[in-house]
Amino acid sequence: MSDLISSSLRELSAALAAKKVSAVELAAVFLDRIEKLNPTLNAFIALDRAKTLAQAQAADEKRRVDAGATANSPLCGIPLAHKDIFCTRGWRTSCGSQMLANFVSPYDANVVEKLTGAGMVTLGKLNMDEFAMGSSNETSYFGPVKNPWDVSRVPGGSSGGSAAAVAARLTPAATGTDTGGSIRQPAALCGLTGLKPTYGVVSRYGMIAFASSLDQGGPMAKSADDCALLLNAMAGFDPRDSTSLERPAEDYTRDLEKPLAGLKIGLPKEFFGDGMDADVRAAVDAALAEYRKLGATTVEVRLPNSGLSVPAYYVIAPAEASSNLSRFDGVRYGHRAPEYDDLTEMYSRSRAQGFGAEVKRRILIGTYVLSHGYYDAYYLKAQKIRRLIAADFVEAFKQCDVIMGPTSPSVAFAFGAKSADPVQMYLSDIYTISTNLAGLPGMSLPCGFGNNNMPVGLQIIGNWFGEAKMLSVAHQYQKATDWHTRMPEGVK
Amino acid sequence: MSLNLEDVARIARLARIELSAAERETTRDQLNDILGFIEQLQAVDTTGIEPMAHAVDVVQRLRPDVVTETNRRADFQAVAPETEAGLYLVPRVVE
Numbered sequence: 001m002s003d004l005i006s007s008s009l010r011e012l013s014a015a016l017a018a019k020k021v022s023a024v025e026l027a028a029v030f031l032d033r034i035e036k037l038n039p040t041l042n043a044f045i046a047l048d049r050a051k052t053l054a055q056a057q058a059a060d061e062k063r064r065v066d067a068g069a070t071a072n073s074p075l076c077g078i079p080l081a082h083k084d085i086f087c088t089r090g091w092r093t094s095c096g097s098q099m100l101a102n103f104v105s106p107y108d109a110n111v112v113e114k115l116t117g118a119g120m121v122t123l124g125k126l127n128m129d130e131f132a133m134g135s136s137n138e139t140s141y142f143g144p145v146k147n148p149w150d151v152s153r154v155p156g157g158s159s160g161g162s163a164a165a166v167a168a169r170l171t172p173a174a175t176g177t178d179t180g181g182s183i184r185q186p187a188a189l190c191g192l193t194g195l196k197p198t199y200g201v202v203s204r205y206g207m208i209a210f211a212s213s214l215d216q217g218g219p220m221a222k223s224a225d226d227c228a229l230l231l232n233a234m235a236g237f238d239p240r241d242s243t244s245l246e247r248p249a250e251d252y253t254r255d256l257e258k259p260l261a262g263l264k265i266g267l268p269k270e271f272f273g274d275g276m277d278a279d280v281r282a283a284v285d286a287a288l289a290e291y292r293k294l295g296a297t298t299v300e301v302r303l304p305n306s307g308l309s310v311p312a313y314y315v316i317a318p319a320e321a322s323s324n325l326s327r328f329d330g331v332r333y334g335h336r337a338p339e340y341d342d343l344t345e346m347y348s349r350s351r352a353q354g355f356g357a358e359v360k361r362r363i364l365i366g367t368y369v370l371s372h373g374y375y376d377a378y379y380l381k382a383q384k385i386r387r388l389i390a391a392d393f394v395e396a397f398k399q400c401d402v403i404m405g406p407t408s409p410s411v412a413f414a415f416g417a418k419s420a421d422p423v424q425m426y427l428s429d430i431y432t433i434s435t436n437l438a439g440l441p442g443m444s445l446p447c448g449f450g451n452n453n454m455p456v457g458l459q460i461i462g463n464w465f466g467e468a469k470m471l472s473v474a475h476q477y478q479k480a481t482d483w484h485t486r487m488p489e490g491v492k
Numbered sequence: 493m494s495l496n497l498e499d500v501a502r503i504a505r506l507a508r509i510e511l512s513a514a515e516r517e518t519t520r521d522q523l524n525d526i527l528g529f530i531e532q533l534q535a536v537d538t539t540g541i542e543p544m545a546h547a548v549d550v551v552q553r554l555r556p557d558v559v560t561e562t563n564r565r566a567d568f569q570a571v572a573p574e575t576e577a578g579l580y581l582v583p584r585v586v587e
Contacts, residue, residue: 106567199547213546243550311530322507331580336573343583352510360509365526367507381533383543390544422522423529439547
């Protein structure tokens with residue numbers, strides 16, 4: 001059964017269809033690995049073996065009764081795990097926070113509903129930075145996730161549990177969310193493939209809100225091919241999300257086998273400056289050389305305002321967060337302080353106890369930039385700069401089909417290396433944040449190893465709704481290279 | 493400009509987050525670091541630039557004014573800290 005843990009989703013689907021393995025057996029393989037490896041990695045923060053196996057049994061039944069229906073749902077019976085930001089009915093959904101440490105969700109997020117509807121089996125819920133605010137998973141109330149490539153290093157964040165779980169082969173795939181790089185940066189740091197779709201492609205319904213104009217869910221898996229299959233099941237219009245886009249359904253696998261000849265890759269001058277570590281640069285340069293070998297050409301493009309993306313983000317995202325997180329008041333759900341004198345004290349004490357330091361910092365920054373007298377100087381100013389950043393991409397895409405660069409300026413860093421200095425931590429997302437501000441799709445795929453044999457991620461940024469093309473560009477590279485098949489030594 | 497302890501207390505009150513005296517000091521320093529970092533936005537000329545509130549241009553959809561949700565009050569109140577007879581309980585606000 002050992003080859004099952006490294007199989008692609010298509011291989012698992014074929015094995016299930018051929019009855020070489022049942023969904024129950026498959027779920028058990030992964031649950032056993034979780035039992036063995038999770039105490040070290042801390043990727044899973046909610047598990048329920050009986051519930052998982054019951055879901056697997058239902059998937060087996062579905063495949064047995066109706067082979068035709070499962071042909072339309074190739075994912076039926078394949079296990080996956082959800083970032084704990086996705087409300088999952090009957091599962092504790094904590095968002096990595098003490099605030100929701102006892103919250104058992106009464107409903108499913110749209111993404112969960114869709115993937116469960118496709119027959120996928122939920123292995124459990126995955127650790128994350130508290131309320132998705134962090135780039136190292138060190139802000140989780142449930143303790144940090146360890147990077148399977150080196151347990152003294154961070155897995156990235158905020159979808160660090162998702163990244164570590166897929167990298168350690170504790171699950172074939174996972175869901176993630178990306179507000180400023182939270183799918184791509186951990187994918188890069190853990191050596192996997194992750195995609196943040198164009199804003200509005202995946203429904204935000206039931207995805208606990210951080211910064212609503214930036215948040216987007218997406219797949220994290222071993223390969224672009226796996227991500228394409230997952231995105232097919234995750235994407236689509238949802239009337240319950242007011243910013244969900246009404247577009248015809250797409251088959252994101254349609255271009256996977258398209259050759260790369262003629263592809264124009266834009267390389268932003270600003271992404272190849274001093275900020276990137278030498279080991280990351282070497283791996284990215286080698287990947288670009290491989291792309292040229294495969295028939296692509298590269299052209300330098302300019303994103304002159306991209307240097308402003310991190311400061312603009314740290315106005316806009318905290319502003320939206322301060323508004324979104326006002327719902328946690330200790331009244332309808334979430335933590336309530338045991339002692340208080342009046343209603344205001346109940347609110348402020350419940351929030352002081354329920355939120356961790358980084359979440360409080362961002363709420364306070366957001367409250368300040370939205371407060372009377374500062375709104376124009378900070379919030380409106382940042383929104384104007386956001387437009388400049390988005391306009392840069394419109395210009396750049398006149399010269400190229402996709403943009404490439406590093407996902408993260410460095411490989412995974414050690415625990416504690418940046419946690420004392422919020423601004424240094426914020427700069428971990430320097431290459432990923434501008435795509436969120438513009439609403440563009442972005443992905444990360446493994447392209448080699450840097451210092452201390454830690455994975456390096458190549459970032460692909462696509463034009464609006466360019467997911468199928470990006471996935472094809474990534475898939476062609478993965479057919480020619482094997483970085484995405486590498487597995488950490490310690491979890492074999 | 494940088495925030496002083498009174499500013500921090502005011503912001504914390506607006507955000508309904510209780511801060512101890514010691515926390516106020518650390519918070520002041522950290523918020524000032526972050527505000528110092530975002531200060532660079534002020535140097536950018538944004539004359540005539542329309543603020544971008546959202547990643548995509550969407551207009552608010554309207555739906556017919558009909559009931560679409562089923563009543564699941566018991567389920568939703570099961571996760572509340574304190575309820576009684578279908579109501580959420582909070583400290584007395586009217587004497």
